[in-house]
Each structure stands twice: as C-alpha cells, then as structure tokens.
Amino acid sequence: MITDKPGLIEAVRDRFAHVDACPFEGPRVFFENAGGALRLKSVVETSALYASYPDNQGRPNVASQTLMRAIDQGKADMRLFLNAPSGVVFVGESGTEVLFRLVRNAATGAKPGGVMLRSTLEHPALGSSMTHWAKQTGRGLIEVAHDDATGVVDVAAYKAALTPDVRVASIIHTSPVTGKATDVKAIAAAIRAVAPEALIIVDGIQHACHGPVDVAGYDIDGYALSPYKMFSRHGYGVGWASDRLTATDHEQIIGNGPQSWELGTRDAGSYATFSDVVAYFDWLGGQFSPSDDRRERLEAAGAAIHAEEAKLEHWLIAGTGNLRGLAEMPGVHLIAGDGVAGREGVVSLTLDGWDTRALVEFLGARGIRTHIRKADNYSGNVLKPLGLPDCLRVSFCHYNTEGEVAKFLGAMEEAIARG
Numbered sequence: 001m002i003t004d005k006p007g008l009i010e011a012v013r014d015r016f017a018h019v020d021a022c023p024f025e026g027p028r029v030f031f032e033n034a035g036g037a038l039r040l041k042s043v044v045e046t047s048a049l050y051a052s053y054p055d056n057q058g059r060p061n062v063a064s065q066t067l068m069r070a071i072d073q074g075k076a077d078m079r080l081f082l083n084a085p086s087g088v089v090f091v092g093e094s095g096t097e098v099l100f101r102l103v104r105n106a107a108t109g110a111k112p113g114g115v116m117l118r119s120t121l122e123h124p125a126l127g128s129s130m131t132h133w134a135k136q137t138g139r140g141l142i143e144v145a146h147d148d149a150t151g152v153v154d155v156a157a158y159k160a161a162l163t164p165d166v167r168v169a170s171i172i173h174t175s176p177v178t179g180k181a182t183d184v185k186a187i188a189a190a191i192r193a194v195a196p197e198a199l200i201i202v203d204g205i206q207h208a209c210h211g212p213v214d215v216a217g218y219d220i221d222g223y224a225l226s227p228y229k230m231f232s233r234h235g236y237g238v239g240w241a242s243d244r245l246t247a248t249d250h251e252q253i254i255g256n257g258p259q260s261w262e263l264g265t266r267d268a269g270s271y272a273t274f275s276d277v278v279a280y281f282d283w284l285g286g287q288f289s290p291s292d293d294r295r296e297r298l299e300a301a302g303a304a305i306h307a308e309e310a311k312l313e314h315w316l317i318a319g320t321g322n323l324r325g326l327a328e329m330p331g332v333h334l335i336a337g338d339g340v341a342g343r344e345g346v347v348s349l350t351l352d353g354w355d356t357r358a359l360v361e362f363l364g365a366r367g368i369r370t371h372i373r374k375a376d377n378y379s380g381n382v383l384k385p386l387g388l389p390d391c392l393r394v395s396f397c398h399y400n401t402e403g404e405v406a407k408f409l410g411a412m413e414e415a416i417a418r419g
C-alpha cells in the first residue's frame with residue numbers, strides 16, 4: 001500500500017496540481033475524480049511546451065522530427081499501459097468519439113446480418129453508439145440487463161443472452177455511477193465461446209486509473225481511454241483496435257495504409273502527455289517492484305493503487321477512527337450495496353430528507369467537492385430502475401487520504417444532524 005511506505009503519499013500528492021486547493025475557491029478535498037482526475041504537474045508543463053511548437057509533423061527539420069519521436073514514444077507507452085503488443089493504438093477527439101469510431105467501424109466492417117449485443121450498465125458513449133449502429137446496419141440489438149442490487153452485469157447475464165450470430169458486442173469495464181467493475185476477461189471468453197467472430201468493444205474509461213489494463217489477456221477488439229480521467233488532460237481520447245478489427249475495411253484516408261486509424265493531423269502534445277502518465281505509473285510501480293521490466297512496474301503500480309483505494313473505500317463505507325462509515329449512517333442509502341469488492345473509485349448514495357443538489361452545495365461549502373448524478377441520459381440507466389431522480393457521487397483516487405475521508409464523513413454527520 002502507498003501509505004505503508006514512509007513519505008510516499010506525500011511524494012505522490014506532490015506530483016499533482018491543485019491537490020488540496022481549488023484555484024478558484026481555495027482549500028478543498030477533491031472527491032470528483034470520476035468527472036476528471038487531478039492533473040499531473042508534468043502533464044501541465046508538457047502541454048504548454050507542445051502547444052508552443054509551431055512545426056508540423058513529417059518535415060526534415062529537427063523540431064518536426066522531435067514531434068514525431070514524441071508520437072512514437074507516446075504510442076509505445078500506450079501499448080505498454082494497455083498491454084497491447086498487437087493491434088493499433090490511436091488518438092481521437094474524446095473517449096466518446098473513440099468509442100463511436102470503434103463501434104461504427106466494427107458494425108460496418110463485420111459480416112452482414114446477425115445481431116449486436118450490449119448491456120444496460122453502459123455509459124451512453126458506448127451504449128448509444130451500439131444502439132445507433134445496430135439500427136444503421138439493420139441489426140437487432142440484444143440488451144443484457146445489469147443487476148440493480150449489485151450495480152454490475154455479470155458473465156451469467158451475458159451467457160443467457162448470447163447467440164451465435166452476435167457480430168458486435170460491447171462491455172463496460174467499470175460503471176461511473178455504481179463504481180462496480182465487470183469481469184471483462186470472463187465476459188469476452190463467454191462471447192467467444194458462442195460467437196467466436198464477434199468484434200468486442202470495451203469502454204475502459206472509468207477503470208483505467210484504478211487498476212492495470214491487460215488488453216492482451218482479454219481477447220477483445222477495441223478498448224477506449226479518456227486521458228483526463230487518468231491524470232492527463234482534456235482534448236483527446238485513446239483507442240486501441242485489434243488486428244482483426246484493423247483488418248476490416250475501416251475508415252481511413254485512402255492510401256494511408258491498412259494499419260492507419262488516425263484521422264487528421266495529430267496533436268503531438270497529447271501523445272507526450274500520455275507518456276507523462278505512463279512515466280508516473282512507472283515511478284509509482286518502481287516504489288513497489290525492483291523489476292527492470294517496465295510493464296511489471298506498471299502492474300505493480302496498479303496493484304498498489306488497488307490496495308490503497310480498497311482502504312479508502314473501506315474507510316468511506318465502514319468508517320475510520322471514531323467516525324462511523326456511510327453504511328452505518330441513518331438515512332444514507334448506498335447504490336450497489338455496502339461491499340468493497342469490485343468497486344473502483346466510486347461510492348454513490350442518497351441521504352433521506354436531503355435534496356441531492358443541496359447536499360452537494362452543503363459539502364462544497366465545507367470544502368468537499370462531490371457531484372450530483374441525475375436520472376438523465378447519462379445515468380438514468382442505473383438510477384431510473386432504482387426509482388431515484390438523482391444521487392450523490394463521491395469519487396476518489398489513490399492520492400486521496402484517510403484525513404480527507406474523515407473530513408467527508410464528519411460533514412455527512414453534520415448534514416444528518418441538520419435533517
């Protein structure tokens with residue numbers, strides 16, 4: 001665990017900008033990481049540097065060659081982070097755009113006919129693209145229902161819905177509303193067992209900063225990341241497409257080659273900032289693993305992050321010191337139950353007698369940043385079946401601390417006392 005190593009949590013926090021104070025409102029605890037995580041200071045510096053370069057790629061001058069080397073390094077780092085030695089990595093406009101592109105090309109590139117299969121747990125970036133492209137390609141759409149009580153969709157639910165004619169299937173890695181992670185590997189294996197040629201697209205956006213990604217181990221065809229949710233910045237999304245998906249007749253400028261997925265001039269700074277993120281994971285992993293192998297160090301970082309966040313989840317739910325946890329607080333209802341297993345960086349809840357927006361503001365006035373998720377087109381898939389108009393989402397990362405959890409729990413007690 002990070003906090004078991006003297007001085008490490010301080011060194012971790014020191015690498016992030018605005019870690020304990022908002023530049024606009026002053027000191028605050030940041031529990032809105034699922035809306036966008038803290039930025040690495042290195043990312044901020046790299047972004048400014050690359051924004052300052054006027055050169056374009058593909059020229060013989062040193063600046064141009066330097067940009068191209070940064071792109072190559074960024075791609076190598078993306079592969080390493082994803083554990084994706086095969087296939088193609090590319091950058092798009094956002095996580096949503098990358099998911100739409102992967103699904104669109106899978107749907108139009110797959111053998112005609114058959115059906116597409118998605119789950120009701122999905123964020124609309126994945127779910128809407130699956131629904132849209134099933135309609136556009138004249139295919140039926142199978143919707144696998146998630147379990148309201150556990151806040152997740154399991155392999156048994158997929159198995160019950162599978163048919164051999166599934167052409168494209170989608171899986172959300174972790175829900176940004178319930179915080180629960182699916183078993184991507186087991187679900188993909190179940191899909192392959194029934195529909196071996198299905199193209200499988202995975203939304204890794206909420207998962208990526210919480211644990212290792214192992215694309216090679218999942219046997220899938222597409223994976224998407226949102227760098228602003230993993231310590232980089234807005235302005236780009238990262239995609240990976242398998243060799244199988246790349247071999248379909250996917251969209252590309254004619255003549256750019258069969259391996260090409262990028263559309264338009266690339267922002268070298270986006271690749272360079274992804275390298276900063278991977279360098280951070282590498283540094284963190286190096287505190288836990290003496291390995292010379294970078295991927296092993298990234299996995300060690302993932303394991304350390306997982307252990308640290310499990311502690312944070314435990315403190316939030318079961319309490320810390322003399323403060324009781326959310327599970328014991330009267331009037332608090334936790335979405336997806338009070339278990340820690342399978343949870344990645346999110347605890348969502350309602351509090352009896354409180355309008356959620358008022359609760360967000362109440363906590364905000366006490367220096368705690370949280371967020372309201374409404375039963376709209378983004379979170380309605382989870383909240384409507386529960387009969388909830390909205391919920392409070394508390395979302396955290398490994399750099400959050402027990403002291404910050406205690407501050408939040410204290411403020412919740414105050415809210416309960418006010419009724």
Ligand SMILES: Cc1ncc(COP(=O)(O)O)c(C=O)c1O
Nearest residue numbers: 094095096123125176205206226
């Ligand atoms: C699981 C998941 N998928 C997709 C998205 C959309 O990502 P982006 O904002 O990069 O388009 C989000 C954003 O909240 C998300 O949490």
